Amino acid sequence: MSEQKLNVSAREMVEDRIRSGIAVGDFLPGEPLREREICELTGVSRSAVREAFRSLEAEGLITTVRYRGPMVSQLSIEEVHSIYELRGILESACAQLFTRRATAEQRASLRESVEEIGRGHATQNMVLVINASEKFYQVLTEGTGNVAIGQTLFSLLNRLALFRFSSTRWPGRAEKSMAELRAIITAIEANDADAAALRAVEHTVASGEIALLVIEERQRGAQASGRGRARKTARAQG
Numbered sequence: 001m002s003e004q005k006l007n008v009s010a011r012e013m014v015e016d017r018i019r020s021g022i023a024v025g026d027f028l029p030g031e032p033l034r035e036r037e038i039c040e041l042t043g044v045s046r047s048a049v050r051e052a053f054r055s056l057e058a059e060g061l062i063t064t065v066r067y068r069g070p071m072v073s074q075l076s077i078e079e080v081h082s083i084y085e086l087r088g089i090l091e092s093a094c095a096q097l098f099t100r101r102a103t104a105e106q107r108a109s110l111r112e113s114v115e116e117i118g119r120g121h122a123t124q125n126m127v128l129v130i131n132a133s134e135k136f137y138q139v140l141t142e143g144t145g146n147v148a149i150g151q152t153l154f155s156l157l158n159r160l161a162l163f164r165f166s167s168t169r170w171p172g173r174a175e176k177s178m179a180e181l182r183a184i185i186t187a188i189e190a191n192d193a194d195a196a197a198l199r200a201v202e203h204t205v206a207s208g209e210i211a212l213l214v215i216e217e218r219q220r221g222a223q224a225s226g227r228g229r230a231r232k233t234a235r236a237q238g
Contacts, residue, residue, distance in 0.1 A: 010044040010045065010048035011043075011044075011048045011051040011052045012052075013042060013044065013057055014038060014042050014044055014048055014049055014051075014052035015052045015056055017038075017040070017041065017042055018033070018052065018056060018061070018062075019056070019158065019161055020127075020144065021119065022061060022072055022131065022161045022162060023126075023130050023161040024126050024127065024130065027072050028072060029072050029074040029075075029106055029162055029183055030071060030072060030074050031071055031072045032068065032069060032070070032071045033053065033069070033070045033071055033072065034069070034146070035049050035050065035053075038052075043090075045115075047206070048099055050133065053070045057070070058071055059105065059155065059158045059159060060158075061158060061159060061161065061162070061182075062158040066226060072162070073159075074162075075159070075162060075215070076192070076215075077212060077215055077216075079164075080208065080212060080215060081208065081212070083156055083159060084160075084204055084205075084207065084211065085205050085206030085208075086156060087153070087156050087157075087160070087208075088200070088201045088204035088205060088208075090149060090152060090153045090156070091153065091200040091201070091204050092198070092200045092201045092204075093144075093149060093197070093199040094140050094141055094144050094149060094150075094153065094200065095140070095187075095188065095193075095196040095197050095199065095200035096186055096193045096194070096196060096197040097143075097144035097145065097146060097149070097193075098110070098140055098143040098144050098188060098196070099187070099188045099192070099193040099196045100193050101143060101144060101145045102144075102188075103142030105207065106139055106142065106143040107189065109135075109139045109186060110136065110139045110140060110143070110185065111185050111201075112131075112189070112197060113132050113133075113135040113136040113139055114137070114178075114181045114182060114185055116128065116131075116132035116138060117129055117132040117136065117178065118178050118179065119131055121174040121175075121178060123147050136181070137153065137154065137157060141153060141154070146166050160211070163210075163211040163214055170210050170213065170214070173210055176206060177203070177206070177207070180203040180206060181203065182198065183199040183202075184199040184200055184203060184204075219237060
């Protein structure tokens, strides 16, 4: 294998590790990503880590701050609202096209991916939930027969990895999410493209509402932490 291919492979490994780490909460929004620590974690060279950082920054998952370096991105309420709005449009189109174009094998695979997500939630296995969710979207987008829609949707989903861990931990969200996914599957299996599109929109709207709640909770936590530090500083100075 050439050195170039080895570098690409190492870079992709780092990208996958950071993406999954963000999704399960190992790396939190605003947390610095230090080259040396990522090298130790993944066992790859600093050059591969730097390439991975650049790629993830292009996706919006990482932000490089002057004098501080790369860190996990923090999305504003306005950004999250816009991303989920676009995600709803794309997922609606995917569900509709999948219903019309997918093969019987793809339909069965989509159903199985939803059941895998359910098993992950039941056993509190977040890695299984995330992997099965990726499979769900891979099958869904492939079944549309439209590569451009799939590429665009996955780009958005990568950015929203920031919320996967927190949103699925929100009380009652896992159960509601499973009901929404099964409603999409039911509409697809009934060959009702319009209903499938509507169910997909409902799922993304509900997911977006939770994401906004997560942001508001984080902001309250940051403000409380800031007030706590201010009080501690005042006592020290007094």
